[in-house]
Amino acid sequence: MTATSVRVPHLPTVEPGRPLDPYAWVEEVAALTEPDAVVWCDGSDAERDALIAGMVRTGTLLPLDPELRPRSYLARSDPDDVARVESRTFICSDTADEAGPTNNWREPAVMRAELAGAFAGAMRGRTMYVVPFSMGPVGSPLAQLGIEITDSPYVVVSMGVMTRVGTGALDLIVAGAPYVPAVHSVGAPLTSSDEDVPWPCNRTKYISHFPTTREIWSYGSGYGGNALLGKKCFALRIASVIGRDEGWLAEHMLLERVTSPQGRRYHVAAAFPSACGKTNFAMLAPTLPGWSVETLGDDIAWLRPGDDGRLWAINPEAGFFGVAPGTGVETNPTAVAMLASDVIFTNVALTDDGDVWWEGLTPTAPEHLTDWTGQSWTPSSGRPAAHPNSRFTVAAAQCPTIADSWEDGAGVPVDAIVFGGRRATNVPLVTRAFDWQHGVFMGATIASEQTAAAEGTVGELRRDPFAMLPFCGYDMADHWAHWLRVGETLSSAGRPLVFGVNWFRKSASGSWLWPGFGENSRVLAWIVGQVEAARSGSDEGAVAGPVGLRPAPGALDVSGLGLSDDDLAELFAVDRAAWQAEADRTEEFFAQFGDRLPAPLRTQLAALRHRLTRP
Numbered sequence: 059m060t061a062t063s064v065r066v067p068h069l070p071t072v073e074p075g076r077p078l079d080p081y082a083w084v085e086e087v088a089a090l091t092e093p094d095a096v097v098w099c100d101g102s103d104a105e106r107d108a109l110i111a112g113m114v115r116t117g118t119l120l121p122l123d124p125e126l127r128p129r130s131y132l133a134r135s136d137p138d139d140v141a142r143v144e145s146r147t148f149i150c151s152d153t154a155d156e157a158g159p160t161n162n163w164r165e166p167a168v169m170r171a172e173l174a175g176a177f178a179g180a181m182r183g184r185t186m187y188v189v190p191f192s193m194g195p196v197g198s199p200l201a202q203l204g205i206e207i208t209d210s211p212y213v214v215v216s217m218g219v220m221t222r223v224g225t226g227a228l229d230l231i232v233a234g235a236p237y238v239p240a241v242h243s244v245g246a247p248l249t250s251s252d253e254d255v256p257w258p259c260n261r262t263k264y265i266s267h268f269p270t271t272r273e274i275w276s277y278g279s280g281y282g283g284n285a286l287l288g289k290k291c292f293a294l295r296i297a298s299v300i301g302r303d304e305g306w307l308a309e310h311m312l313l314e315r316v317t318s319p320q321g322r323r324y325h326v327a328a329a330f331p332s333a334c335g336k337t338n339f340a341m342l343a344p345t346l347p348g349w350s351v352e353t354l355g356d357d358i359a360w361l362r363p364g365d366d367g368r369l370w371a372i373n374p375e376a377g378f379f380g381v382a383p384g385t386g387v388e389t390n391p392t393a394v395a396m397l398a399s400d401v402i403f404t405n406v407a408l409t410d411d412g413d414v415w416w417e418g419l420t421p422t423a424p425e426h427l428t429d430w431t432g433q434s435w436t437p438s439s440g441r442p443a444a445h446p447n448s449r450f451t452v453a454a455a456q457c458p459t460i461a462d463s464w465e466d467g468a469g470v471p472v473d474a475i476v477f478g479g480r481r482a483t484n485v486p487l488v489t490r491a492f493d494w495q496h497g498v499f500m501g502a503t504i505a506s507e508q509t510a511a512a513e514g515t516v517g518e519l520r521r522d523p524f525a526m527l528p529f530c531g532y533d534m535a536d537h538w539a540h541w542l543r544v545g546e547t548l549s550s551a552g553r554p555l556v557f558g559v560n561w562f563r564k565s566a567s568g569s570w571l572w573p574g575f576g577e578n579s580r581v582l583a584w585i586v587g588q589v590e591a592a593r594s595g596s597d598e599g600a601v602a603g604p605v606g607l608r609p610a611p612g613a614l615d616v617s618g619l620g621l622s623d624d625d626l627a628e629l630f631a632v633d634r635a636a637w638q639a640e641a642d643r644t645e646e647f648f649a650q651f652g653d654r655l656p657a658p659l660r661t662q663l664a665a666l667r668h669r670l671t672r673p
């Protein structure tokens with residue numbers, strides 16, 4: 059063979075802003091990845107059923123007992139493919155500056171060459187599925203289109219639950235609407251002599267994003283946000299860039315409707331880091347009489363300023379990919395009811411009668427289980443039966459508290475934005491920001507104890523601004539500047555109030571100070587009370603403290619909780635020395651952004667320090 063005849067693999071060329079012919083693009087990806095067959099998916103029930111039947115045959119899915127859990131399945135992943143891999147998540151913007159100091163930047167040309175090598179022949183022996191989808195109701199002015207190419211039937215079926223897959227989206231794409239091209243391979247080609255495994259994947263992983271051409275290339279993992287490319291890759295990393303350019307926001311937020319006993323409706327969007335309570339807060343069963351909460355979304359919200367000066371939000375997803383452990387009848391009865399049938403579970407434990415179990419589903423574990431790795435398990439085994447990041451995949455329509463208007467393409471007007479994290483110390487149960495700029499400062503300074511949702515050491519405190527650290531597709535400081543700008547486009551009456559919450563504060567003896575879950579309705583009631591007060595131009599029900607406004611004595615309903623006065627004081631305590639140290643850490647954290655840090659945030663930090671010195 060002469061040197062000139064060696065074909066150097068390359069990724070298809072995509073030009074920013076130029077329509078990308080879907081048929082030509084799919085052909086190019088097939089030429090690169092060399093699958094045995096190419097299948098265009100229509101999102102039909104028949105297609106899903108056939109894919110599921112195939113996965114049952116190959117052992118990827120284990121059917122659960124149809125009496126106990128109809129039309130539901132268990133998938134066990136490779137034990138090395140159980141969570142998002144942030145160290146292998148890349149933002150390949152044109153310059154390193156555009157990606158910012160908190161992202162892994164790779165030069166686009168270099169990454170394209172590396173990916174071309176990985177993807178060359180990656181689908182040999184497998185079927186390549188072409189999955190056209192819409193994030194948001196098909197045709198909604200707030201929706202965005204995509205095509206995911208994947209060699210994983212598990213991904214196809216999961217995308218069918220999590221997004222709107224099918225001909226509706228494809229028709230718009232073929233008619234010339236812009237779409238995000240997204241390619242996924244498990245990175246495990248088969249030769250004719252290979253036996254496939256239930257969960258193919260590759261030790262080498264790439265979760266790569268090209269913001270300028272809006273492309274996603276994901277290789278080597280079949281799990282969650284690594285592989286269901288409509289979710290974190292598109293709806294957050296790429297969409298945050300589209301939103302920056304078009305004047306809207308793509309955020310890691312749940313979305314819910316709260317109705318007061320007086321029948322008044324409010325909409326709340328809340329950003330908490332991964333595995334810090336979004337699904338639970340979105341499906342909250344209020345313990346306060348007369349209140350109700352309806353679910354609109356549990357993980358991602360797209361928010362856009364409307365002509366009326368308000369901020370309008372949709373949930374771009376169509377399903378929930380929720381954390382199983384800790385989801386129980388006591389803590390989240392809504393989610394438990396939602397999981398009665400038609401669910402794909404991943405990495406939970408299997409009961410001897412063919413149902414599922416995980417830590418926290420019931421107060422005591424069954425006598426015997428098969429754990430998430432397929433090993434025999436008893437309560438004395440000394441290890442969790444379900445993986446801490448085990449998950450359920452279920453259609454949003456199955457949620458008993460789903461709002462009837464959840465598919466309304468116009469979205470809902472947001473009254474309050476809530477930021478939270480998992481903090482054993484320092485951070486009060488609830489705080490209201492003094493104004494929008496202070497609210498942006500609150501979002502920018504979220505810190506939270508690391509969870510199992512990503513690789514890393516669980517429990518370590520890390521900064522997670524806007525709960526977007528792993529999900530912002532451009533410089534984080536530019537993201538804050540964008541938030542400040544969006545605030546300015548809203549009217550003073552339409553601008554949501556901003557709050558900070560912390561359900562996770564602990565006593566000296568290490569127990570939760572706040573009961574959480576349904577009792578969080580008490581905090582919601584105070585929040586919407588503040589929305590009402592602000593509308594009539596007052597701060598009634600709140601008193602100013604060094605870190606923000608807190609509930610005035612008696613304004614937060616804690617009746618019947620049996621909280622001691624000491625515990626209540628501890629829930630709201632602001633230790634000035636600890637907060638000065640927190641401010642020092644914020645200053646260090648801000649420093650890495652250099653002069654991209656918006657001046658108002660520097661001012662907010664100085665103002666916080668000043669308030670902390672006052673009696």
Ligand code: GTP
Nearest residue numbers: 332333334335336337338381383384511561574575
């Ligand atoms: P992602 O899907 O990773 O984005 O997570 P999420 O933010 O939706 O978190 P989720 O609601 O699934 O909660 C994660 C864990 O936190 C579960 O084990 C819950 O039981 C626990 N949790 C949620 N809300 C509360 C609360 O109010 N108090 C306490 N103590 N734990 C909570």
Ligand code: SPV
Nearest residue numbers: 142282283289290332511
């Ligand atoms: C998260 O980690 O925030 C999740 C799960 O919601 S994943 O889809 O894997 O990102």
Ligand code: MN
Nearest residue numbers: 310332333357
């Ligand atoms: Mn999430």
